[in-house]
Amino acid sequence: MPGLIVKFGDYPLHHGGVGAIRSLGRLGVPMYAITEDAYTPAAASRYLKKAFVWPTTGTEDPDHLVEGLLRVGRRIGRPTVLIPTDEEAAVLIAEHQDELAGRFLFPHVERDLPRHLASKQGLHELCVEHGIPSPTAAFPRSYDEIVDFAEKAVFPVVAKNREAFLRRARPAVNGTTKIATREGLLALARGWGEHPGVILQEYLPREEAEDWIVHAYFDQDATPRAMFTGVKVRSWPPHAGMTANAYVVDNPELADLAARFIKQIGFTGIIDLDLRFDRRDGQYKLLDFNPRMGAQFRLFESESGVDVVRAMHLDLTGRSVPEGEQRAGHRYIVENIDLPALLAYRRSGYTTPHAPARASGTELAWLAGDDPLPFLTMLTRFVRPGTKHLYQLWRTNRRGSTTGSGS
CATH class of the missing domain: 3.40.50.20 (Rossmann fold)
Incomplete structure (x- = not known):
């Protein structure tokens, strides 16, 4: 089919x-x-x-x-x-x-x-309802409410677009933005309009945290037919954006947390979750719930050759999904963004404790010996505008000190 x-x-x-x-x-x-x-x-x-x-x-x-x-x-x-x-x-x-x-x-x-689930506010409400840890958050409806929040908040804080998945001509903030001071928040908020579409969230310091990924496919009974966990080593923009480099790492606690949440809400289909482990309190805090395939899904494949897309296709066409353990230690690299991410992470001194010392195998996002044209096409389209785009993302990251997770 x-x-x-x-x-x-x-x-x-x-x-x-x-x-x-x-x-x-x-x-x-x-x-x-x-x-x-x-x-x-x-x-x-x-x-x-x-x-x-x-x-x-x-x-x-x-x-x-x-x-x-x-x-x-x-x-x-x-x-x-x-x-x-x-x-x-x-x-x-x-x-x-x-x-x-x-x-x-x-x-x-x-x-x-x-x-x-795709809404930042909607996800936070579901997390609270079902006892899933997530960063403390506020959802101001006016500038006055932002002023009240600023009087009580512990800075830095993080600002995100409340309905991040809705494409807009002028979003309130460009991605996940770290705001260092009360004055900085109020200055930024003056440009958010009469009804600010933002979420103001607790900042989870990267020095005390680790970024984790869960990809899975759940059938019509909200039962996992394929479940994978991994750790994000680098992203672009740094600490805030799309996965550039990641490893498969077994994490039964995280898999159980995801399976419990999905069962409670009754979701079926592919999920891509971003969580941040907060070493200060030992909790995995759910940051993003993507109710679809994640861009880095090919990081994960079971020993029986199943990834989340194959699991969904098998299940929807009435066939069984073979069981199998995930390939622990496998690595995924997105070639066009991992090099600038590597340079940025080395400059910051940040490392990921759970990343294996050596990869058991590597999956490249673009380059494949049996299918080379997508890589060549990417290079052709990326080199000039892509370099400019990477620079703009880097400048935004430097100015806003962004932090968070993304696909």
Whole structure:
């Protein structure tokens, strides 16, 4: 049964989509993808049967996006497994299950749950409700409430967009922003408008913390069919953004925490969780819940050859998912962002205690001997604008002292 990579928005250099195309395509699954244009790395993969060029922003009317998906489905002509790569796609699929179910296969989940989980405020509320540790947070509705918060807060604090997955022309903050002083917060808040769409969160100092990842697939009974844990070694921007380098590390405590939370909320499908272990109190604090495949999902594969995308495809097509332990010590590197991340981390002196001294194997995000064109396409598109973009991210990081996690 075919698979379709569903992505909304303009981010052509997405290694997660390429990873999913290769993962299923190598097993003979006909793979299709929605792409920004005909020259993206995903479109260049030898394992892609067809790219449907459909430029979107992620801000379109949902009915327009649903009709576009159905149009793609009619062109494929067969029932197809949907593989969303961003929150906009995951939320749209969940909220329009009835319209999409006749032509596509996807995990059926409570309609509003993915939107709630992708929201910073919604996730925090669910964590409080179910006893899952998360950073202390406030959700001011006006500038006056921010002033009140500033009088009592312990600085530094972290500011994030409350509904981070909604694409906006002018977000309140650029990513996860560390704010050092009361005066800095009030100055920044003056530009947030009458109704600030932000979350103000407890700062978890990186000197006393470790960034961990959980990827898993849960069936219709919210039972894990594939569960993986790992530690993030580097990200870009440093300590705040997309995974650049990570290792598979066994962590039964973290796996149990994730499985318990998923069972409580009744989620089904692929998850990508970012957690920060706070050594001051010994708790894993949930920072982000991505109700879809994470860009670095190919870090994780079981000894039986199952990753979360393969697990979902097997389960949705009525087949059993082979059991197997994760490949502990395996490493994942995103070539175009790991080098600048390495330089930044060496400068800061930060190290990850749980990273193995030597990798048992390495998975590269872009370069693959059996599928070289996505890597070459990435280089072509990345070199000039990519260097400028990396510099802008670095400057933003230096000015804002950002901290946090991302996919």
